[in-house]
Amino acid sequence: MISFVIPFFWGIVLSFCKFTNITNADFVGFQNYIEAFTVDSYFMDSFWFTLAFTVVSVITINVIAFALALCLTKGVLGTNIFRTIFFMPNLIGGIVLGYIWQLIINGVLGIWGVNITTNANYGFWGLVILMNWQNAGYMMIIYIAAIQNIPTDMLEAASIDGAGYWRTLFKIIIPSVMPSITICLFMTITNGFKLYDQNLALTAGNPGRQTEMMAMNIFNTFFTRNAYFAQGVGQAKAVVFTIIVAAIALTQLGITRKKEVEN
Amino acid sequence: MRKALLTVMALLLVSTMLFAGGDKEAASSASASSGAKTEIYFLNFKPEVADVYTNVVKPAFEAENPEYTLKVETAASNQYASTLRAEMAKAAPPVIFQVNGPVGIVDNVNDVAELKNTDFYKLLGDKSMALSVGNTEVAAIPYAVEGYGIIYNQDIMDRYFKLADPVVKSMDEVKSFDTLKKLVEDMTKKKNALGIQGVFASTSFAPGNDWRWQTHLFNMPLYAEMIQDDPNANPILTATTAATEFDFDFAPQYKQIFDLYLNNSTTEKGMLGSKSVDDSMAEFALGQAAMVQNGNWGASQILGLQGNKVAPEDIKFLPLYVGLAGEENQGLDVGTENYLVINKNASEAAQKGADVFLTWLFSSPTGKQIVNNDLGFITPFNSFSADEMPSDPLAAEVVRWMNMDGITSVPWTFAGIPSEEWKNAFGAELLKYINGTSSWDDVVSVAQTEWAKEAQIAGRK
Structure with missing residues (x-):
């Protein structure tokens, strides 16, 4: 508890200071917070980029993961092999994946004589593809566990009552797996916001910081200007970032929790 | 059962950390007691010569200066600024570190020692190449011209x-x-x-x-x-x-x-x-x-x-x-982007040691030979004569162009x-x-x- 709380509060205190190292901090009030938004527009740009990326990747990852889970709970031959294969990308580190996908994407784009840093859109969709590839399998496992837990008598009762496939899906399966949806949404949203490794390895923010996400923007803030000016600003950005992520994640938890039904 | 297992694992983890730490402590205190050597900690900027420092410079220096131990750490490529900031906050910060010029040195304005009276500064041929910052007249000295x-x-x-x-x-x-x-x-x-x-x-x-x-x-x-x-x-x-x-x-x-x-x-x-x-x-x-x-x-x-x-x-x-x-x-x-600074927050003895080490490296026969043959620096020091120059072809070309008539x-x-x-x-x-x-x-x-x-x-x- 102490090892968590002390650095956390020290971090907040430092966001109100200008300092070169933590022993010589000068209190400056909200100046860092103002400079975080006024010195350049990169922080807000990275916020919008991160938000767009998170929205797109949360939807695609969860839809793909859920679809895979549905397919792989039908008891078809080879189910376990497929589950293993889809889960495997999750075991590879983000930096490695980033470089591998950079090679693949540049290889494909190379046919047209361009590469991933030619246009910010390429970087955006490259990141979406990468995150889907890495995370869909993990979320799939969670959904599979939930789907397998749905009591079969409920499904049988539904089919006896004459419910079709889509009706069963929306009225029985999805409501029953709501707790898993809560946890999967929570994980994909926070993963999306906190993304750093993959971002660094795939584009490193190029072209011209247009694919720079919030975590990377904060890191870069620390080291691209003189320390006395920059470190406090970076610290302030980190506090803002924490508040944004916490607010969004808690709102999402609140909304989806309400939809969960008691089994 | 599960809780017990977790507790055991946590204990194991903590104990390995403790013992790992204790081991190092024992080693350093042992070397300190055997003759009270002063440690000179140099945070090196150039990854391409990291091995030269640990394999050649360190043994040679310690052999000729038994009262000192030299510790050289090298930051990964492009990570010098972040490594330096982390190291400076430690209890035993680097004694010698590098800044990249008049803009970079501002970050370390509270750490620079005055080098005006050091032997190392006396070696510098063109004194206008040294940097000053704040009230420190000679804060950083270039060591390699490129x-x-x-x-x-x-x-x-x-x-x-x-x-x-x-x-x-x-x-x-x-x-x-x-x-x-x-x-x-x-x-x-x-x-x-x-x-x-x-x-x-x-x-x-x-x-x-x-x-x-x-x-x-x-x-x-x-x-x-x-x-x-x-x-x-x-x-x-x-x-x-x-x-x-x-x-x-x-x-x-x-x-x-x-x-x-x-x-x-x-x-x-x-x-x-x-x-x-x-x-x-x-x-x-x-x-x-x-x-x-x-x-x-x-x-x-x-x-x-x-x-x-x-x-x-x-x-x-x-x-x-x-x-x-x-x-x-x-x-x-x-020109140069390689300036050395001595950390004024280090102990008096270590700061003296830093001067001894740098003077040794750039003026003793052994040191100069290592600089020419292994480190490959073209130095701005008057201790090097015109024929004492690094042997690689591009460094030789730089020297040739620098000495060309009318250029x-x-x-x-x-x-x-x-x-x-x-x-x-x-x-x-x-x-x-x-x-x-x-x-x-x-x-x-x-x-x-x-x-x-x-x-x-x-x-x-």
Whole structure:
């Protein structure tokens, strides 16, 4: 508890200071917070980029993961092999994946004589593809566990009552797996916001910081200007970032929790 | 059951950490008790010579100076600033560390010791090269001078001169941008006959690999403008470090050489965003390109590459002819970004030790031999005579150009660029220009507005 709380509060205190190292901090009030938004527009740009990326990747990852889970709970031959294969990308580190996908994407784009840093859109969709590839399998496992837990008598009762496939899906399966949806949404949203490794390895923010996400923007803030000016600003950005992520994640938890039904 | 298992595992983890820590402690206190040696902790900037420090310098120094132990740590490439900040906050901070110039030293204004009375400072030949900051008169001392320009492959050039109708007959005739342009464009026409893929190696723009353009090549228009604004400024770096505005008066010159690189390259423009400096150096080493802009530190990248096709005696330097007035008398871009600082927060004994170590390294016979043969530094110290110079071909070329009659080297002024942020913004805009998403006017205006903004943030008045 102490090892968590002390650095956390020290971090907040430092966001109100200008300092070169933590022993010589000068209190400056909200100046860092103002400079975080006024010195350049990169922080807000990275916020919008991160938000767009998170929205797109949360939807695609969860839809793909859920679809895979549905397919792989039908008891078809080879189910376990497929589950293993889809889960495997999750075991590879983000930096490695980033470089591998950079090679693949540049290889494909190379046919047209361009590469991933030619246009910010390429970087955006490259990141979406990468995150889907890495995370869909993990979320799939969670959904599979939930789907397998749905009591079969409920499904049988539904089919006896004459419910079709889509009706069963929306009225029985999805409501029953709501707790898993809560946890999967929570994980994909926070993963999306906190993304750093993959971002660094795939584009490193190029072209011209247009694919720079919030975590990377904060890191870069620390080291691209003189320390006395920059470190406090970076610290302030980190506090803002924490508040944004916490607010969004808690709102999402609140909304989806309400939809969960008691089994 | 599960809880018990977790507890055991947690205990194990904690105990390994404790014992690992205890082990180190025991080792260091043992060495301290056996003669009370003073430890000199040097945070090295150059990863390419990290092994030399630990394998050659450390044993040699400790053998000749038994009262000291030398500890050399090396930061990973591009991680020096963050490593230094982390190390400085520790209980046993580095005693000797490096700053990259007048802009970088400001970050460490509270840590710099006064070096005016050290033996190390007495070795410095040109005292104006040392840096001051705040109230510290001599805060940082340069230890390695480097030079850059256009590296060319003499073997490919000779092949070109033997083809029918060469526009020039030897490299000695190339003394201006116009001649260089004619030569390069003619070589591009004949690239199949020459067996090369392009005259220039890739203009690398992968993330973190654009410093040859946004910093080094940019030195040419920056220097030209600074000397135009203040012809008597000496050193010119001081004027640059104070400059609140930058007009980019020599943007056309920058553009024409940049375009020459792009249009006569091994690589098409759209692919440059994924090319690294290593890629460019490899293209040169494999004989796919005849020229590459880089400095003498690149020699090991050429000669050390597996499958290298360039002989050491074929690696030559040409100055960066960008079309400035009087450029026939212009030499290579020579300067330094390597300054050593002694940490005033270290113990008195360690600071003394740092002076002893640096003086030993750059003036004792053993030290000088290591500097020449293993570290390969061209030093600015008067303890080195004219024939005591590093042996690699590019360093020898730098020395040859520096000593040529009637040739004046271009000093490094880029250390006066107000912040890394400026370099990033300028580099990003150059990449957009290459990709056709920005015009040249955008590049110029970014260079101007960002300079004004960053200079203000850096506190220039």
